[in-house]
Amino acid sequence: MRALKRVARPLFPALLLASALWPGRLRRRAAAGAGLVGLWSVVYARYRREGRAQTELEWNQLRTAHETAFALHYNLRVPTIEEEFDIWGAYHQHRHEMRYDLVAAEARRHLRPGAVILDVGCGSVLVADRLADVPAFYVGLDYGGHHIAYAAGKIAKASSRLRHGLLRGDGETLPLSDASVDVVVFSEVIEHLMRPERAVWELARVLRPGGVVVLTTNNASEVPLRSPLSHAFAWVEKMVAADRPDLMSLRPWIWPEPVDRSLLGLPDHAPDVYLPHTHHIPAQTQGLFRAAGLDPVSWSTFEFPPPQSATAAWLERRGPAGRRVVDRIEALCQATPGLRRMGTHLFMVFRRTDAPLPPGGPPPGLWPGPFSA
Numbered sequence: 334m335r336a337l338k339r340v341a342r343p344l345f346p347a348l349l350l351a352s353a354l355w356p357g358r359l360r361r362r363a364a365a366g367a368g369l370v371g372l373w374s375v376v377y378a379r380y381r382r383e384g385r386a387q388t389e390l391e392w393n394q395l396r397t398a399h400e401t402a403f404a405l406h407y408n409l410r411v412p413t414i415e416e417e418f419d420i421w422g423a424y425h426q427h428r429h430e431m432r433y434d435l436v437a438a439e440a441r442r443h444l445r446p447g448a449v450i451l452d453v454g455c456g457s458v459l460v461a462d463r464l465a466d467v468p469a470f471y472v473g474l475d476y477g478g479h480h481i482a483y484a485a486g487k488i489a490k491a492s493s494r495l496r497h498g499l500l501r502g503d504g505e506t507l508p509l510s511d512a513s514v515d516v517v518v519f520s521e522v523i524e525h526l527m528r529p530e531r532a533v534w535e536l537a538r539v540l541r542p543g544g545v546v547v548l549t550t551n552n553a554s555e556v557p558l559r560s561p562l563s564h565a566f567a568w569v570e571k572m573v574a575a576d577r578p579d580l581m582s583l584r585p586w587i588w589p590e591p592v593d594r595s596l597l598g599l600p601d602h603a604p605d606v607y608l609p610h611t612h613h614i615p616a617q618t619q620g621l622f623r624a625a626g627l628d629p630v631s632w633s634t635f636e637f638p639p640p641q642s643a644t645a646a647w648l649e650r651r652g653p654a655g656r657r658v659v660d661r662i663e664a665l666c667q668a669t670p671g672l673r674r675m676g677t678h679l680f681m682v683f684r685r686t687d688a689p690l691p692p693g694g695p696p697p698g699l700w701p702g703p704f705s706a
């Protein structure tokens with residue numbers, strides 16, 4: 334029965350589509366077209382209902398997050414980025430390296446000699462590796478002590494024109510003075526934070542007027558991969574809801590796996606604790622940055638196809654040839670209007686205005702997360 338469903342699901346709409354397009358009697362074509370629209374409407378209504386319920390569930394699950402769980406998880410459970418490459422393999426590393434190349438190229442465009450670049454959540458300092466020839470000063474900051482220790486070991490061996498400093502700290506309370514930084518790199522970090530609005534305020538505080546933030550993060554919905562139809566909905570929503578967050582049905586807020594219970598010493602009856610892995614919607618994220626005096630300069634997306642898709646798994650199995658093909662797919666998608674908005678990750682640039690930072694920190698409700706205050 335299941336196998337039958339798996340075949341019928343894509344086949345039925347494909348037959349209707351073929352019948353609507355096939356030359357011949359107008360009545361047959363109109364009926365097939367109406368059937369297709371009806372089918373899509375029913376499936377979309379269900380996708381939207383289920384997506385919204387899931388989004389609400391995750392938003393509520395995020396309320397279980399707390400600072401202790403955050404600190405233990407990020408210091409004792411999360412491997413360094415270069416250890417992750419060993420765990421996840423060459424395809425995963427290749428996809429990440431594309432992101433470091435993009436981020437470093439953008440940062441380089443804004444760096445003058447002697448500039449200060451701050452990498453918040455620097456991980457294994459892979460952006461710094463790509464800026465080794467720049468006569469600037471790089472500050473790598475991370476919450477995880479093991480990331481900083483690893484980065485220090487790596488930097489000690491590197492010869493580079495880029496001077497370095499490493500700090501263990503929290504992006505929500507930066508240990509740097511006002512207007513002391515020219516470029517902030519904030520790559521795949523904001524989605525982990527419980528109060529991203531506080532970190533954005535801090536970035537605005539430490540940036541000099543005219544300085545830029547280069548941000549990457551998750552783009553809107555996660556493709557649920559239930560059926561080709563619902564898959565398509567998630568893609569179309571990514572495109573249209575970028576400017577209309579209310580149109581987004583499915584917006585993940587948490588890591589699907591809860592924090593390791595043994596790490597927290599939770600008794601059997603205690604509920605699981607979840608940490609953020611928020612997916613961002615461009616218009617909303619731009620609003621958050623704009624409120625802190627960080628004007629949006631540009632935004633685009635990258636990483637096609639999604640890393641969890643069957644296509645990515647197939648390409649991964651092809652080895653080096655798969656990596657060459659995925660580079661072609663990436664270039665094609667990034668150059669195609671419309672599709673360009675649908676990548677798995679957002680790439681955004683913001684510029685610090687001359688306006689003083691609004692006093693009192695971010696206003697409550699500016700960010701829709703459960704800890705916004």
Ligand SMILES: C[S@@+](CC[C@H](N)C(=O)[O-])C[C@H]1O[C@@H](n2cnc3c(N)ncnc32)[C@H](O)[C@@H]1O
Pocket residue numbers: 407414453454455456457459474475476477480502503504505519520521522525526
């Ligand atoms: C997905 S990794 C990205 C690392 C690096 N930016 C990269 O692109 O390779 C997320 C990083 O953010 C760090 N992080 C998490 N919460 C943080 C916080 N509140 N302040 C600073 N760094 C944080 C983690 O320790 C981790 O190194």
